[in-house]
Amino acid sequence: MEFACSHVVCNLRSDEAASTGVSLIEQNYDNIVPAKEQEVPPPLPPRRLRKPRPTSLPLPPLPPLPTFQCPPTKLSLPPPVPPRLDKLEGESRLKANVNVVSLSIGNLVNISQASNMPIFQSPVKCGKCGAALSCLSSMKKNVWVCEFCGRENSVDDSGKRVFVGQRAGERSDDLYLPNQSDDDYQNLENTLVVFCVDISGSMSVTTEVTSSSGSPAYISRLQGIQDALQMALSSLLQHSPHRRVALVTFNDEVVIYGDGTGTPLTLRDWALVDYDHIWQQGVNYPIPHCIAETYHQLIKRVKELMEHGATCLGPAALASVALASRYPGSKVVLCTDGRANIGLGEMEQTSSLSSPHLTSYFYKQLALQAVESGVIVSVMTFEGTDCRLAEVGRMADTTGGRVNIVSIGTVATEIQSASMDNVLATGATLTLLASDGVYFPYMDESNHKLVTEIGNVTEGLEITFQFAVKKEFNTVFLQRKALPFQVQLIFKTRDQQRVTRIITVQRPVTICSRIWAGSLNMAVLGVHCAQLCASLTMEGRVGEAQRQLKVQQDLLKQISMQRPIQKEESVYGNWMETISSICDDINTESSGLSDEAAKVVYQMKRASSVSSIIDSNTAERQKKKTRKKKALVEGM
Numbered sequence: 001m002e003f004a005c006s007h008v009v010c011n012l013r014s015d016e017a018a019s020t021g022v023s024l025i026e027q028n029y030d031n032i033v034p035a036k037e038q039e040v041p042p043p044l045p046p047r048r049l050r051k052p053r054p055t056s057l058p059l060p061p062l063p064p065l066p067t068f069q070c071p072p073t074k075l076s077l078p079p080p081v082p083p084r085l086d087k088l089e090g091e092s093r094l095k096a097n098v099n100v101v102s103l104s105i106g107n108l109v110n111i112s113q114a115s116n117m118p119i120f121q122s123p124v125k126c127g128k129c130g131a132a133l134s135c136l137s138s139m140k141k142n143v144w145v146c147e148f149c150g151r152e153n154s155v156d157d158s159g160k161r162v163f164v165g166q167r168a169g170e171r172s173d174d175l176y177l178p179n180q181s182d183d184d185y186q187n188l189e190n191t192l193v194v195f196c197v198d199i200s201g202s203m204s205v206t207t208e209v210t211s212s213s214g215s216p217a218y219i220s221r222l223q224g225i226q227d228a229l230q231m232a233l234s235s236l237l238q239h240s241p242h243r244r245v246a247l248v249t250f251n252d253e254v255v256i257y258g259d260g261t262g263t264p265l266t267l268r269d270w271a272l273v274d275y276d277h278i279w280q281q282g283v284n285y286p287i288p289h290c291i292a293e294t295y296h297q298l299i300k301r302v303k304e305l306m307e308h309g310a311t312c313l314g315p316a317a318l319a320s321v322a323l324a325s326r327y328p329g330s331k332v333v334l335c336t337d338g339r340a341n342i343g344l345g346e347m348e349q350t351s352s353l354s355s356p357h358l359t360s361y362f363y364k365q366l367a368l369q370a371v372e373s374g375v376i377v378s379v380m381t382f383e384g385t386d387c388r389l390a391e392v393g394r395m396a397d398t399t400g401g402r403v404n405i406v407s408i409g410t411v412a413t414e415i416q417s418a419s420m421d422n423v424l425a426t427g428a429t430l431t432l433l434a435s436d437g438v439y440f441p442y443m444d445e446s447n448h449k450l451v452t453e454i455g456n457v458t459e460g461l462e463i464t465f466q467f468a469v470k471k472e473f474n475t476v477f478l479q480r481k482a483l484p485f486q487v488q489l490i491f492k493t494r495d496q497q498r499v500t501r502i503i504t505v506q507r508p509v510t511i512c513s514r515i516w517a518g519s520l521n522m523a524v525l526g527v528h529c530a531q532l533c534a535s536l537t538m539e540g541r542v543g544e545a546q547r548q549l550k551v552q553q554d555l556l557k558q559i560s561m562q563r564p565i566q567k568e569e570s571v572y573g574n575w576m577e578t579i580s581s582i583c584d585d586i587n588t589e590s591s592g593l594s595d596e597a598a599k600v601v602y603q604m605k606r607a608s609s610v611s612s613i614i615d616s617n618t619a620e621r622q623k624k625k626t627r628k629k630k631a632l633v634e635g636m
């Protein structure tokens with residue numbers, strides 16, 4: 001749990017700040033400080049020059065807050081001298097919401113190093129808001145007044161034992177492991193990977209490559225895929241011989257080969273528009289055996305593939321997800337070079353069966369069903385094609401898979417990366433609790449409690465949220481020493497242990513004129529900005545994304561004026577520039593997202609502070625800068 005700012009800043013509301021583009025400094029707080037100029041604390045000194053990415057604890061000391069007495073009312077006294085805000089704040093005025101928290105979910109589900117953490121059976125929870133009893137709780141007799149919502153909970157003796165077990169202090173990190181294991185025991189080593197491959201006519205398009213002898217040769221996209229699949233199969237056989245591998249192809253029809261040993265199942269005509277039928281066929285297809293047993297049959301099937309016909313991508317994706325759905329943590333690797341044009345999810349609008357609305361609905365629905373089944377879908381398309389990646393990529397985005405554009409040269413690496421087993425935990429749900437009076441802008445929930453279904457957790461997953469204080473709570477909060485925050489993460493480990501991890505911390509409260517911009521954690525802010533603006537862009541809220549980008553870019557400037565920007569931090573500035581240019585293009589050319597732009601935006605949505613993907617994007621962007629306009633946005 002890492003915060004962008006050392007304090008909870010009360011008088012900042014990002015949504016308003018973004019929409020009005022003006023500073024939201026509420027000067028009334030400062031104005032009532034009955035103090036002379038020299039008594040007003042100076043801006044905070046630089047603290048993080050050497051460590052651009054400090055942990056959020058311990059907290060640095062902060063000058064005391066002004067007391068909240070009523071201004072003197074006696075007529076005989078002159079009014080208090082207002083502090084010289086102009087002089088004091090200068091460049092340190094904040095316009096962006098710096099109340100941002102980042103959660104490294106990928107690290108939090110790693111409990112192998114948690115052997116010294118206290119372990120309990122089950123948490124004691126508040127009857128109203130669900131907050132767990134923690135190191136911040138105080139109990140009188142058998143009553144615990146919830147520090148998040150204020151409800152009085154009576155705690156019985158067993159609960160008290162948990163309480164006694166909590167470490168005292170300002171931060172606790174506790175694991176809860178119920179004694180009984182789940183009855184639906186499954187070994188995650190059983191996970192499946194389904195290769196779902198386009199063999200439509202357009203896969204015959206050839207590309208010039210340099211052969212091993214150095215002379216130019218032409219190979220088709222299908223040949224490229226065939227080579228890549230054979231490499232992926234060999235690699236799986238070598239590194240994870242117990243993985244179950246299946247093959248599904250699509251053109252005019254969907255063919256389910258399974259592990260290649262049985263009779264393939266073909267879906268065509270009416271069967272391509274019947275959602276339930278396709279799902280049933282996929283679910284009921286014999287469970288593939290592990291690659292060690294089926295390698296040769298699969299290689300043979302791959303070599304025999306021929307390209308022709310149309311692209312029934314939607315039904316193939318559906319059948320593949322169904323096939324993979326029997327093992328949570330399974331993967332579907334979808335590879336295509338064209339727009340879906342027949343069956344469910346088709347995008348050419350030639351038949352009366354479909355409308356843009358229905359198409360969108362289909363991919364959303366399929367993505368949700370994949371999430372429910374714990375299936376991760378990765379989508380790759382060939383460069384130079386228009387596959388409506390914005391639509392198809394939704395499946396990857398929702399399920400936590402990869403979205404990428406490949407070439408003959410890179411398809412093999414990408415297939416291997418996408419099929420790699422990087423699932424750390426399944427069935428994850430995240431609950432973030434803050435004090436009543438705090439809310440989470442841009443989230444549907446306006447309450448002080450936020451619940452997010454994460455599903456599968458893959459390596460490096462980082463989630464960020466911004467929070468803000470409701471206006472009417474400003475004064476109350478400023479009188480409190482600190483505000484509590486709690487993360488409750490429920491997940492299943494690879495060995496199917498149901499774990500609850502609860503982290504509770506508290507943060508002191510302040511107002512924004514007291515925050516020195518140079519002390520802010522750029523990594524947390526940068527990742528959040530990328531994730532938020534990419535999400536807004538994908539939802540079509542481009543204007544909002546642009547306003548957010550503007551305030552974040554200004555903040556970055558502000559920070560850079562106060563301390564040197566580290567080399568790795570400059571990446572965040574580049575991300576903002578990238579999304580900015582994509583947003584500008586969408587607005588000026590009034591067309592949708594090109595595949596190239598959709599890829600970048602989807603990757604930004606899963607930005608994390610240790611990302612190498614984005615670094616390569618940045619390089620790519622530099623390369624393409626001169627022909628940016630054409631490359632980023634082409635009509636849909």
Ligand SMILES: [Zn+2]
Binds near residue numbers: 129148
């Ligand atoms: Zn409560």
